[in-house]
Amino acid sequence: MTVAIDVRGVTKTYGTGDAVVHALEGIDLEVRSGEVLFLMGPSGSGKTTLLSIMGCILRPTGGLVSIGGEEVTGLKESQLPRVRLARIGFIFQGFNLFPALTVRENVELALELKGIRGRNARHRSSELLERVGLLDKALQWPANLSGGQKQRVAIARALAGEPGIILADEPTAALDGTTGRAILDLLRELAHEKGRAVVIVTHDSRALPYADRIVTIEDGRISNGERGE
Amino acid sequence: MASLAWRNLFHDRVRLVVTLVGIVFSVVLTSIQFGLFLGFVQATADLIARSGADLWVHSQGVVNLENGIPFNERKYHQALGVPGVADARRLTINFSTWKKPNGSDESILLMGVEPDGGMGIPWNLVAGRVEDLHQPDAVIIDELYREKLGVTGLGQVVEIQGRRARVVGMTRGIRIFTTSPAVFTTIDRARRYFGLPGDQTIYVLVKVAAGADPAVVRQSLRERLAYVDVLTTAEFARKQAFYWMFETGAGVSVLIAALLGLVVGVVVVAQTIYASTMDHLREYGTLKAMGASNGYLYGVIIRQALISGMIGYTVGILISLVVAQTSLQTTTAIILPWWMLVILFVVTLLMCVSASMVSINKVTRLDPAMIFKG
Numbered sequence: 001m002t003v004a005i006d007v008r009g010v011t012k013t014y015g016t017g018d019a020v021v022h023a024l025e026g027i028d029l030e031v032r033s034g035e036v037l038f039l040m041g042p043s044g045s046g047k048t049t050l051l052s053i054m055g056c057i058l059r060p061t062g063g064l065v066s067i068g069g070e071e072v073t074g075l076k077e078s079q080l081p082r083v084r085l086a087r088i089g090f091i092f093q094g095f096n097l098f099p100a101l102t103v104r105e106n107v108e109l110a111l112e113l114k115g116i117r118g119r120n121a122r123h124r125s126s127e128l129l130e131r132v133g134l135l136d137k138a139l140q141w142p143a144n145l146s147g148g149q150k151q152r153v154a155i156a157r158a159l160a161g162e163p164g165i166i167l168a169d170e171p172t173a174a175l176d177g178t179t180g181r182a183i184l185d186l187l188r189e190l191a192h193e194k195g196r197a198v199v200i201v202t203h204d205s206r207a208l209p210y211a212d213r214i215v216t217i218e219d220g221r222i223s224n225g226e227r228g229e
Numbered sequence: 230m231a232s233l234a235w236r237n238l239f240h241d242r243v244r245l246v247v248t249l250v251g252i253v254f255s256v257v258l259t260s261i262q263f264g265l266f267l268g269f270v271q272a273t274a275d276l277i278a279r280s281g282a283d284l285w286v287h288s289q290g291v292v293n294l295e296n297g298i299p300f301n302e303r304k305y306h307q308a309l310g311v312p313g314v315a316d317a318r319r320l321t322i323n324f325s326t327w328k329k330p331n332g333s334d335e336s337i338l339l340m341g342v343e344p345d346g347g348m349g350i351p352w353n354l355v356a357g358r359v360e361d362l363h364q365p366d367a368v369i370i371d372e373l374y375r376e377k378l379g380v381t382g383l384g385q386v387v388e389i390q391g392r393r394a395r396v397v398g399m400t401r402g403i404r405i406f407t408t409s410p411a412v413f414t415t416i417d418r419a420r421r422y423f424g425l426p427g428d429q430t431i432y433v434l435v436k437v438a439a440g441a442d443p444a445v446v447r448q449s450l451r452e453r454l455a456y457v458d459v460l461t462t463a464e465f466a467r468k469q470a471f472y473w474m475f476e477t478g479a480g481v482s483v484l485i486a487a488l489l490g491l492v493v494g495v496v497v498v499a500q501t502i503y504a505s506t507m508d509h510l511r512e513y514g515t516l517k518a519m520g521a522s523n524g525y526l527y528g529v530i531i532r533q534a535l536i537s538g539m540i541g542y543t544v545g546i547l548i549s550l551v552v553a554q555t556s557l558q559t560t561t562a563i564i565l566p567w568w569m570l571v572i573l574f575v576v577t578l579l580m581c582v583s584a585s586m587v588s589i590n591k592v593t594r595l596d597p598a599m600i601f602k603g
Contacts, residue, residue, distance in 0.1 A: 085520025
């Protein structure tokens with residue numbers, strides 16, 4: 001399996017002087033295509049910070065990060081949206097759907113960012129919604145959907161750019177057990193059958209059977225000794 | 230797909246209404262305040278600007294219309310003989326006392342005019358004719374001040390400076406900046422009311438002959454007539470407006486109120502647009518995570534601000550125009566010229582975009598935790 005994300009010696013500090021906070025201290029981690037990697041750890045351990053750095057939303061203070069073989073820590077701020085657009089799909093705990101857009105439009109918005117519009121966008125959004133089983137809800141407003149349905153729309157949206165990497169932050173936290181398992185099934189399928197690297201931040205111990213690998217972070221360090229090789 | 234900016238705005242109707250109310254309030258406040266200022270400026274100088282004269286001759290040292298200094302009307306005859314002068318008319322202006330039918334007194338601005346001269350005469354008559362001023366004791370008032378002067382209709386008999394006067398006509402819209410309404414009568418009668426000698430006048434209004442250069446005529450008048458000043462109508466109107474607006478301090482308060490209106494308007498619009506953008510901050514963060522460029526985000530936010538600004542401006546100006554139209558029935562006019570509407574339109578959009586730029590800063594420095602946490 002190829003390495004989708006390579007994190008080497010990454011540190012992240014906030015503040016200066018006496019107020020300095022070390023959110024991450026020398027993180028080394030590889031995430032391979034086709035695997036589901038769980039990032040676990042107590043609140044404030046640095047999971048979200050690491051996920052943000054892997055998602056090119058946040059810059060590390062030190063260390064190197066490569067996405068799909070491209071070293072991104074040296075890129076300019078203005079170049080990072082291109083990396084996110086081309087390589088990364090995000091799934092959020094709160095779904096983060098656009099309430100003013102219909103289900104279809106939420107997916108088409110992601111396609112629009114890729115430059116896909118009109119008939120092509122309509123066709124592609126239908127495919128994506130069909131894949132998550134929500135084509136019949138295409139004209140619904142997000143507010144009219146259940147939590148599981150919203151998360152599936154979010155997954156369809158995340159897949160719009162055909163990213164090699166899916167980063168999910170607590171994707172089942174707002175869902176009941178059955179719905180949560182269905183979402184995890186979908187994410188595992190995306191990794192195993194479509195060859196995507198899926199990183200999931202979770203506290204949910206019921207999700208553990210879905211992990212190919214588990215990395216635990218405590219106080220900004222990987223605590224289970226795993227480098228993920 | 231419909232624009233995200235448009236959909237964001239119209240999806241949350243309550244939020245949209247709150248935003249628009251803020252902008253409409255600002256537009257109405259600002260336009261009314263500046264309209265009032267312009268109305269006051271016009272009220273100070275209307276008697277000059279609409280006199281029909283090209284040049285005004287007055288004693289040296291006169292700083293405003295209402296406080297003219299009498300001079301011998303020999304100069305009026307001299308003016309008639311200056312090359313390039315087509316016509317000249319005398320005009321007296323004095324504050325006088327008007328006794329209402331109920332016995333109480335009102336201060337008035339008594340205008341002594343030559344009814345047949347076409348200069349300095351009342352305009353926009355809605356009852357009677359200017360020539361009616363030739364009737365015994367005749368005066369013309371403005372209907373806006375009817376109640377103030379205790380006049381119930383034409384033919385009403387009152388007293389000016391203890392002498393009989395009779396209302397023979399009414400104008401509409403001759404507003405005066407001071408609390409003393411303009412009352413027109415003949416120059417001879419005005420001189421009697423005021424006790425001014427029959428050979429004295431306070432102003433001479435000059436009409437320049439067709440083809441003559443007003444600047445040259447003015448210079449000739451200055452050279453021929455001693456101890457007087459000659460101003461063009463525009464100059465005197467500016468001088469008069471400046472006197473009332475700035476030298477007396479009366480207009481400064483109006484201008485300060487207008488500027489405060491603008492400041493309050495800016496703050497309200499900025500706060501409203503900022504709050505509106507902040508409401509969607511999480512969505513912008515999500516867009517950013519999805520790979521939207523800063524340019525795309527700026528486009529959405531600025532479009533949203535512009536749409537809000539345009540709708541708010543349109544509604545606000547319509548309200549202001551209705552208020553301005555209504556004000557024409559009162560002694561305090563609100564004037565909204567087209568150029569002010571254009572300036573206000575640009576200012577409103579600039580305010581909206583500037584306010585949204587402040588929130589753009591927030592978007593570009595977004596804490597990732599805000600996007601990720603539910």
